[in-house]
Amino acid sequence: MSTRGSPRTYEPRVIRVDTARSVDNACVSSSSTSPTRTRRPSATGVRAPSVQRPPVGHPPSLPPITPTTFPRPAYLDRSALRHLLQTEPPRLPGRTEPVTIRVGSPGHSAGRSRRRSPSSDSDEEDVSPPRELPPTTPSVLLSSSPILRLPTRWSDAYRNDMLSLSYDGRELIYHGVSSSADKDAAAARTIYPIPPACGIYYYEVEITSKGNKGNISIGFMGRDVKVSRLPGWEKNSWGYHGDDGSSFAAEGRGTPYGPEFGAGDVIGCGIDFCQNRAFYTKNGTLIGPVFENVGRDCDLYPAVGLCHSGESIRANFGHEPFKYAIEDHTRRQQNLAWDKIQSKPLEWPPISGMKYENGAEGSKDAPSGSSLTAEERVKVPINQLVLSYLAHHGYARSARAFEAQCKSRGGLSHVDSLTRIPPPISSASRSIHDHGMDMDDVTSGEAQEGDIELRTRIVGSVTTGDIDTALIETQTHFPSVLEREEGLMLFKLRCRKFVELVLEAAELKKKMKMEESEMTMETEYENSDVFKREWADGMDVDDGASPSLYAGSMVSNGHGASSAAIPIKAKRKQSFASSQHSWGAATALQYGSALEKAVQYGQILQSDYKDRPEIRAIFKRTSVIMAYDDPLEAGGDAAEVAGQGARVALATELNQAILRSQGHPTHPALEKLYRQTAACVIHLALLGVGTAAFADMPREFLDA
Amino acid sequence: MPPKTIIRREEWERRLHDVQVTKDDLNRLIMDYLVIEGYKSAAEEFSQEANITAAIDFASIESRMDIREALQRGDVHEAITRVNDLNPEILDTNPALYFHLQQQQLIEHIRHGRIQEALTFAEAELAPRGEESPEFLSELERTMALLAFDSSSLAPSAVSELLSPAQRMKTAGEVNAAILESFSQGKEVKLVQLLKLLAWGEWMLSERAEFPKLDLQAALPGHGEGMGEDEYMHE
Numbered sequence: 001m002s003t004r005g006s007p008r009t010y011e012p013r014v015i016r017v018d019t020a021r022s023v024d025n026a027c028v029s030s031s032s033t034s035p036t037r038t039r040r041p042s043a044t045g046v047r048a049p050s051v052q053r054p055p056v057g058h059p060p061s062l063p064p065i066t067p068t069t070f071p072r073p074a075y076l077d078r079s080a081l082r083h084l085l086q087t088e089p090p091r092l093p094g095r096t097e098p099v100t101i102r103v104g105s106p107g108h109s110a111g112r113s114r115r116r117s118p119s120s121d122s123d124e125e126d127v128s129p130p131r132e133l134p135p136t137t138p139s140v141l142l143s144s145s146p147i148l149r150l151p152t153r154w155s156d157a158y159r160n161d162m163l164s165l166s167y168d169g170r171e172l173i174y175h176g177v178s179s180s181a182d183k184d185a186a187a188a189r190t191i192y193p194i195p196p197a198c199g200i201y202y203y204e205v206e207i208t209s210k211g212n213k214g215n216i217s218i219g220f221m222g223r224d225v226k227v228s229r230l231p232g233w234e235k236n237s238w239g240y241h242g243d244d245g246s247s248f249a250a251e252g253r254g255t256p257y258g259p260e261f262g263a264g265d266v267i268g269c270g271i272d273f274c275q276n277r278a279f280y281t282k283n284g285t286l287i288g289p290v291f292e293n294v295g296r297d298c299d300l301y302p303a304v305g306l307c308h309s310g311e312s313i314r315a316n317f318g319h320e321p322f323k324y325a326i327e328d329h330t331r332r333q334q335n336l337a338w339d340k341i342q343s344k345p346l347e348w349p350p351i352s353g354m355k356y357e358n359g360a361e362g363s364k365d366a367p368s369g370s371s372l373t374a375e376e377r378v379k380v381p382i383n384q385l386v387l388s389y390l391a392h393h394g395y396a397r398s399a400r401a402f403e404a405q406c407k408s409r410g411g412l413s414h415v416d417s418l419t420r421i422p423p424p425i426s427s428a429s430r431s432i433h434d435h436g437m438d439m440d441d442v443t444s445g446e447a448q449e450g451d452i453e454l455r456t457r458i459v460g461s462v463t464t465g466d467i468d469t470a471l472i473e474t475q476t477h478f479p480s481v482l483e484r485e486e487g488l489m490l491f492k493l494r495c496r497k498f499v500e501l502v503l504e505a506a507e508l509k510k511k512m513k514m515e516e517s518e519m520t521m522e523t524e525y526e527n528s529d530v531f532k533r534e535w536a537d538g539m540d541v542d543d544g545a546s547p548s549l550y551a552g553s554m555v556s557n558g559h560g561a562s563s564a565a566i567p568i569k570a571k572r573k574q575s576f577a578s579s580q581h582s583w584g585a586a587t588a589l590q591y592g593s594a595l596e597k598a599v600q601y602g603q604i605l606q607s608d609y610k611d612r613p614e615i616r617a618i619f620k621r622t623s624v625i626m627a628y629d630d631p632l633e634a635g636g637d638a639a640e641v642a643g644q645g646a647r648v649a650l651a652t653e654l655n656q657a658i659l660r661s662q663g664h665p666t667h668p669a670l671e672k673l674y675r676q677t678a679a680c681v682i683h684l685a686l687l688g689v690g691t692a693a694f695a696d697m698p699r700e701f702l703d704a
Numbered sequence: 705m706p707p708k709t710i711i712r713r714e715e716w717e718r719r720l721h722d723v724q725v726t727k728d729d730l731n732r733l734i735m736d737y738l739v740i741e742g743y744k745s746a747a748e749e750f751s752q753e754a755n756i757t758a759a760i761d762f763a764s765i766e767s768r769m770d771i772r773e774a775l776q777r778g779d780v781h782e783a784i785t786r787v788n789d790l791n792p793e794i795l796d797t798n799p800a801l802y803f804h805l806q807q808q809q810l811i812e813h814i815r816h817g818r819i820q821e822a823l824t825f826a827e828a829e830l831a832p833r834g835e836e837s838p839e840f841l842s843e844l845e846r847t848m849a850l851l852a853f854d855s856s857s858l859a860p861s862a863v864s865e866l867l868s869p870a871q872r873m874k875t876a877g878e879v880n881a882a883i884l885e886s887f888s889q890g891k892e893v894k895l896v897q898l899l900k901l902l903a904w905g906e907w908m909l910s911e912r913a914e915f916p917k918l919d920l921q922a923a924l925p926g927h928g929e930g931m932g933e934d935e936y937m938h939e
Contacts, residue, residue, distance in 0.1 A: 341904045342897055382895060384924050386737055390746075393727065395753040402738070402746035669923035670730055670895075676918040677898060678723040679716065680905030687912060695901060701894050702729045 072150070073202075073318030075327040078334045080696040081197040081685050084148045087318070146686070148197055151190035151302050152317045159188030160227040163306065170319075171208070172304065173312040187217075187227045187305035190317075194220075194271060194300045196688030200333060202270035202326045203302050203318065204281075207242070207263050209311040216242040216313065217305040218267050220278070222298035230305035236298045238291050239305065240267065240280050247290045258287040268324045271300060273690025274337050284323035295688070337694040348378040385669050392659065392668040394456030455658050462651040467497040470654065481657045489657050491615055494605055495622045496650055499642055501598035506630055508591035515587060602626070674701075711915040731756055736894045740884060742769040760887060764790075768883050775876040776869070780809040787879060794886050801882050803833050803840050807847055808875045811866050814850045822851070 069087065076085055153169025163172045163186045172188055194201040205218050215230070222236030232239025232248025239248045242261040246254025261267055261282055268281030276294050280287045294300065304313055316322065383406050390399035454477055461469040471493055474481055482490040602623060609615045622641055625631040631642035640646060656666040665672075677697065684692030731754045738747040739758050744765040751758055767790055774783040784805055787794055795802045806829050813822035826848060834841040847866060853859040865871060881892075906917055 342892070342900050344900065344903070346896055346900050346903065378896075378899070381921070381924070382737075382893075382899070385895070385920075386734055388924055389730065389734055390750070393754075395750060398746050398750035398753050401749045402743055405743045405746055665923060668730070669920060670733065671725070672720075672918060672923050673898060673902060673920060674725050674730065674733075675720040675723045677902040677905055678725070679719045680909045680915075681901065682723075683711075683719070683913070683915075684905060684908050689908060692905065692908065695905075697898075697901070698724075700901075701733060701898055702725070 070152075070319035073322075073326075075200070075202065075322075075330045076150075076198055076318075078327075078330045078696070079197055079199045079685070079693045080681065080698075081148065081693060084146060085150055085195060085198060086147055087150050087152050148195035149192040150198075150201075150317070151192050151194060151203070152319075153191060154188045154304075154315065155191045155301075158191075158227060158301075160186030162186040163188050166314075170317065171312065171314045172306065174306040174309055185215075185228060185230045185233075185305055185307050187221070187225075187229060187231055187303055189221050189225075189227070189301035189303040192301075193223065194295070194302065196273045196295070196300075196690065197685045197693050198273065199337075199685075199690045199693035200270055200272050200274075200326075200330050202268060202322065202324075202329075204266055204268045204316040204322050204324070205304060206266045206314045206316070207261065207312075208314050209263050214242060214262060214311040215307040216261070216311060217248070218242075218269050218280075218313075219248075219303055220269075220271065220294065220300045221303040223301065225303075230307070231303040232305075237303065238278060238294055239303070240269070240290070242267075249291050249294075257290055258282060266323045268322065268326070269302065270326070270329075271295060272333060273688055273693060274333060275690070281324040284325075286324065286329070334694040334696070337691040338700070340691060341695060346378050348381050385673070389668040389670045391452050392655075392664070394452055394459055394655065396452045396456050399452060451662075455655065458658070459651045459655045462493075462496070462654055463647050465500050465503075465647060467493055467500055471497070474654070474658070478658050478661050481654070481661045484657065484661070486612075488615070489654065491605075491609060492618070492650060492653070495619060496647070498598065498601050498605055499622060499625060499646075501594070501601050502625055503631065503642060505591060505594040505598050506628075506632075508587060508594050510630060512587040512591050598626075708911075709913045711913055713916050716916045728756070733894050733898070739765060740880075740893050742772065742880070744769060764887065768880060771883070772876045772880055775808065775879065776872050778812045778815070778872065780805055780812055783879065787883070790883065791886050794882050798882055799833075799836070800839075801878055803830075803843070804875055804878055806830055806833070807843055808872070810847050811850070811871065814847075815867055819851065 072082065072085055072087055076082055079085065154165055154172060156165060156169075159165060159172070162175050162184065164175055165172060165188070174186060207214075207216060217230040217232055217239035219231040219237065219239035221231050221234070221238075225231075225234045225237045229237075230239055230241070230248070231237045232241065232250070232254070233252060235250045237248075237250060240246075240257060241248060241254060242265075244254065245256065245258045245260040247257035248254045258280060259282055266283050268284075270279045270281075271277075271294055272279065272289070273295070275289075276292070276296050277289045278291045278294050279289045302315070302317075304315070306313065383402075387399060387402055387406070390402060454473070458470050458473045458477075461467070461473070471482075471490075474489075474493075482493075605619060609619065621637070625634075625638045625642050628634040628638045631638040633639070660666050674697075681692045681695050681697060685695075731750075735747065735750060735754075735756055735758055737743075738750060739760050742765050744762055747758055747765065748762055750756070767786060771783045771786045771790075774780075774786065784795070795805075806825075810822055810826055810830060813819075813825060826844070830840075830844050834844040846863060849863045850859065850866060853863070902918070909915060910917070
């Protein structure tokens, strides 16, 4: 019964003796706590035998079903959380327990925990105890990348024994000797419930039985609904019945809904989590929405029920094309959901419940514009949002042009408030500004623009590797930046300077080697083995010695200055040929002195910070680049330390440090806005708010 | 309503940190705003400084803004001429927009006390359109009501608001959107959509959970709170 593709040997199942012919939910529950339930530690990776209820009334001992994998159905791409939706559990080494994650939801905690005991060594959820686990705190349930499993097959345990299941888990055949329909109803549900983050979930069922006119129900059920009843009869179950075309929602008498269906028909069944309503299709045609509050209080599993011998169905969980154009359907619903969110006019500030608590509808706070619509009023803060973003990242010319245009625009009478960005406030006077939006408290625009440009220049010089300029300018204009956290920023900049020196040397070395190789072609000079061994013995960088000190000793030991390389363990095959040759000599000399300079700087750094273990760790990581010929192409750590990405990261850090020293936020408001919005929407989607699942932020906002 | 879950600040910060968004992404949001709202020179500078391209040519921003400015100063005739220069199909295929422009023209006549012209214009241009649709007719009636009051301060607000700058901006916004649509450019600013989504999302979530809200006003510069923040932008 593996739902996974990992190869394993078949092991006999432990068959529990059970005399009860009609096995229902109660038995399923008890089986899990039954003493016959055998478990053995899975530390060795051996699969524990799983427990199975007695196969009564149909061929015993089904061979293990071959797991069927298929890609996620295309219609699910409409969900903003599509990347979390998986048709098959991933293979996690050393972990056999499928982890199903559910965001804690106040309304849903009791009676619907999907989590199973972490000690369970089964790979099938069917044998795990349905009893409740201690409630887990909701916050930990949302890991940064929860996996949401899609229903892909009928459960082997949560099915009535009169139904036999095909190898691929999609086909069910009724084997019971049927007499009266009601008594012998047999239902099954899928292994995994439907993740509400789908937005819309849809599956189709083909009635494959021959001839028999049956009473087949197609729909949904909760986790522990009796499998001896048709979906729709019990609480937490919903069904569309083929014999009379009625819909049933926890009731014995149905409501007329759609056409009857029977052998040969394909019935589609969907749930739209935007309204928690179901919908059905018949042979590719939409019948319409039905039921209210589907799945609001329970997990929702696709479910079918059959009543007569010979009846059979085959489900399509998306492994093959659907009859109904579900992709179009989902796209329409997504657009509707988006329009709904966007239909309300924007107020400022845009957070309801926070600023509107006192009943003030925002208009009271409007600066001057009683004649302005809400739409116009929000333009001012939006412009502030934009301008502060431009200033934050140092787009000085854009910021200036934008500000000028805002000012010249007629309809906005209070654009002068824009000049507050970014006011150069000393930390001493910050408290005044903290008290809120005072429109009169405007600092002159000219001074600020100078600030932006200065900051941009400093940050820019880090990006281009000119650390000296950055150090000097920061020292001159923002000395507190270098002093904070006992000079952490200063140290980081100096570290970078060291890296730049090493890179300079490496560049010269490359040049030198090029010249050498041209030479080698002429002179056919071979390395001597003795020479190589000498390098290998003395210069192993693995010995724990500080690479910089080591490199320093090399410089002073004689060959360094004229012919040496930074010793490279991995790339030791070097031609040390002919550096004496006249046209290599100049470069070699330059290289020697560059290397010496780098090493000396490294030694100074080392000694300046020798009493600061926390800082030495950073330095240690930095100095690894000494071990490479060409750190930029070395890949891994070295390239990470040396590359342009590291410069940009440091520049960003310095930018934030300067902004912070001026009392500005370290992240632009726009970025906070985006992150806050995304966090809310993702959380809502995981809670089962379908509209949120369809609010696909990357698609709406980021795709070009 | 069941009790709300509480999401602690550290947990929330971690989720904020996990959100995937880059500086380039945000730059595009900014560019979208500059283009749609017609900040031409800022858009040009930004396209250089941030090294991104706009999906629209900058010259069209200018003509769009000229039209907007014409409407904002009350020169409807100029605006109509320029829209037709840009693309005659815009007004041809958009009867409601054309009606609103003519209505604006009527308002401008009344504003300047050109009563005779207003009446002639209404009779020749607007009355026939009023027969086309009930919506046009009621708008025409509302506008003509302006004539019944000596001073707009005496008129009911539904009537007097037609003379406000907001009415001009509304018409200008409608024209702007129609032009953008003719370029198959999104007409609603993504930044505004984002703000609406935030408002919706925080409201929906606050019904289900306690979590740290974003005080956007405070997040704007000049309001401190920059100290000791988590760093969540991964470059």
